[in-house]
Amino acid sequence: MAERSRDASGAGIASGLESRLRRYRDLRLTEEELATLLLMPxxxxxxxxxxxxxxxxxxxxxxxxxxxxxxAEFVGPENYEALFDDGRFWNALGVSFIYTFVSVPIELGIGLGLALLLNRKFHGKYLAQAAILFPWALPTVINAEIWSWLFHGQFGVINDMLVRVGLLETAYPILAKPDIALAAMISVTIWKTSSFMALILLAGLTGIPEHLYEAARMDGASNWRQLRDITLPLLKPTILVALIFRTLPAIQAFGLPYGLTNGGPAEATTTIVLFTHSITFNNLEFGVGSASATAITVIGLALSLFYVATLYEPEVR
Amino acid sequence: MSTERRTHYGLGDIEIGETGKKIGFYIAISLLVLISFFPIIWMFITSLKPPTEAVRFPVTYIPETITLQNYRTALEQRPFGRYLFNSFVVASGTAIIDVFLGALAGYALSRLRFRFKLPVLLIILFSAMLPFISRLIPLFRLARELMLLNDYLGLILPYAAFQLPFAVWIMQAYFKELPDSIEEAGLMDGLTRLGVLFRIILPISAPAMATAAIIVFIYAWNEFLFALTFMTEEQMKTITVGIALYGGQYSFPWGTISAAVVMSVIPLLLFMLIFQRKVVEGLTAGFGKA
Known part of the structure; x- marks a missing residue:
């Protein structure tokens, strides 16, 4: 930085001004040059x-x-052929799709409910929001460890509660049963991220002008109609962002299956990223692993495009 | 208690006088907070039990015997403090890089006129949508060639790149709201444009920088995929990977694991408590206007 102190005192105004002008000329960049300089790194x-x-x-x-x-040897589509012939790939893809498209809509629903609940002024609002956000801030893999203890087949507290309320007669190995393990994993992620969804939606809700509701009430619109005709349409851009923000991480789930079940039982919770990581770094099949990773890239971008295309509409306000 | 007047429940203002509704509201909030904290409370309860009591069914909700043995074991078994330190270095480094680069790019994107502004913004945002696993394998190889495996920079650089779009977004949203007169005044005073940025704009942008830094810090603190793959030496592991290692191959000492988990969560809890407002603002910044 060439310019040093900006002496605003009266002494030596003339010479100060002159040197300032000189410095200004020396380092004068056009906006375009400055933008390039700043954006390049x-x-x-x-x-x-x-x-x-x-x-x-x-x-x-x-x-x-x-x-x-x-x-290194160029093999063309060989890795892809091997990948697509592998039943575990399709299984993992299926697991990831179920995981994503069951959990994200439920999170959106719960998140919307939470956002409507929190959309008011009350004492300790930030504290309450931060407290509800705590699950989101927990590292995914540590959270997974926590829940694998809560769900424990013999000594888990969830089993204990289910027995106490009479839903179970004795402890049940929830995470060891293929059909229930995935459901358990989905419920953990819903627990963890609904509050995040709520917070994003809350930001959108705050932006809806109050007078629209006042006008609707004067016309005798019910709460439900206000929600359907005012809140949801105006919330659409925020919902779009929230969906993209949740779908992309969900399709990339790794820490949760790693820590909760390590993909088991019988690969019932092996997500596509867990599968890719495992064949790459455990089996050292880097070619097939890269093919699988590329497939994930394509799926991720396709999903983003799909959301943008279906939900985006030019500013109507 | 209940009046005949209709309030549009949950859609904005609440009739302050309605005590019943107010109590119901606070009960709902308390319930949500309880649900959010129950798992970690349960880990805390488990961590205080001796091994024999931890594996008992039906479970005991209040420990019959209280012991700190699990905490001692957790600290002796693995370099827990070192894990925390590593996470702290990586997360801070990531936050510093992202705030700095995010401010530079955010300034250019929000307050300068230049060609290709929209394409540049789109490229930066687009990079946020690329899956991490597809970046893992080449970066692993790159890190190995540059001797950055088991090195803080080996994690800091990828994390910084992953969260940079977010930092840019936060900063440009903040800069956009500043009045134009700031630059004009600075230029009149003889500062260069760069001078205006570093002497005037950046100092008054501390709130946005803090917001960006906090969210980036939480992200880097929590990351697992790269941390697991890049840090293979015990002394370089971050806390998320370290915790995942307390469970053995065949045995799971749940008392020790829960003690380690509780200890690892305390810094996070304090962090959320201190920066509650910043965290909430950071996550919602720009979304309302998105």
């Missing part, structure tokens, strides 16, 4: 750490033994 950084790896993964998916470095 960011774009370079993202290029190396975000975009280059995506391209490189596609490249690696067409090679054999790429990461080992010694005997």
């Amino acid at each position: 960011v774009l370079l950084f993202l290029g190396v750490v975000s975009f280059y790896p995506i391209v490189d993964t596609v490249w690696a998916s067409l090679q054999d033994g790429y990461i080992i470095g010694t005997s």
Whole structure:
């Protein structure tokens, strides 16, 4: 930085002004040059750490033994053929889709309910919001460990509660049963992220002008009609953002199945990322792993595009 | 208690005089808070029990014997303090980089006129949508070649890139609201545009920088996929990976695990308590106007 102190005192105004002008000329950048200067580091950084790896993964998916470095060999679509022939891939894809498309709509519903509840002034609002957000702030994998203890097949507190209220006669190995383990995993993620959904929606609710509701009430509109005709339409852009913000992480779930069930029983909770990570770093099949990762990229982008296309509409307000 | 007047429940204002509704509201909030905290409360209860009582069914909700043995074991078994320290270094480093770069880019995107503004903004936001697993394998190889495995920078750089779009978004949303007169005054005073940015804009943007830093910090603190893959040496592991290791291959010492979990959650709890307002604002910044 060339300019040092800006002496606003009266002494030496003339010479001060002159040197200031000189400095200004020396470092004068056009807005365009300055913008380039400021954005360059960011774009370079993202290029190396975000975009280059995506391209490189596609490249690696067409090679054999790429990461080992010694005997990389171009094999074309071979890795993809191996991947698509692997039943575990389709199973993992199915698990991830069920996990995502069951949990996200439920989170949206609960989140909307929570947001409507919280959308008012009350004592300790920030404290209450932060407290309800606590599950969101918990590291996913630590949360997974916590719930695997809560769900424990012999000594779990959830089993104890279910027995006490008479729903179960004795402890039941919830996480060891393929058909129930996924449901348990989904309920954990709903517990963890509904509050996050609520917070995003709450921000959208605050932006809806109060006079619309006043007018609707004067016309005798019921609460339900106000929700349907005012709240939901005006909340649509926020819902779009919330859906994208939740769907992309959900389709990439890794820490939760890793810590809760490690993908079991019988791969019933093996998500697509857990599968990809396992064949890459446990089986060291980097080519097939890269093919699987590329498939995830395509799915993720397709989902984002789908949301934007269905929910986006030009500003109507 | 209940009046004939209709209030549109949950859609904005609540009739303050209606004590019943108010009590019901606070009960609902308390219930939600209880549901949010129950799992960690249960971990705390488990952590105080001796091993024989932890594995008993039906469970005891109030420990019959209280012991701190689990905490001692957790601290002796693994370098717990070191895990925390590693997480702290990684999360702080990530936050610092993102706030700095986010401010630079956010300033350009919100207050300068230049060509390709929209494409640049879209590229930055688009990078946030790329799956992490697809970036993991090449970055793993890159980190290995650059000797950045088991190095703080090996995690800080990817994390910073992953959260940078968020930081840029927060900063540009904040800068947008500042009046134009700030720059004009600075330029009149003889500052260069860069001078205006560093001497005037950045200092008054501390609130937005803090918001961005806090959310980025939480993200980096919680990340697992890269931490698991990049940090293989015991002394370099972060807390999330460290906790996942307390469970053995075949045995799960639940008392020790719960003690470790409780200890790992305390810093987070304090963090959320101190920065409650910032966290809430950070998450919702820009969404209302999205």
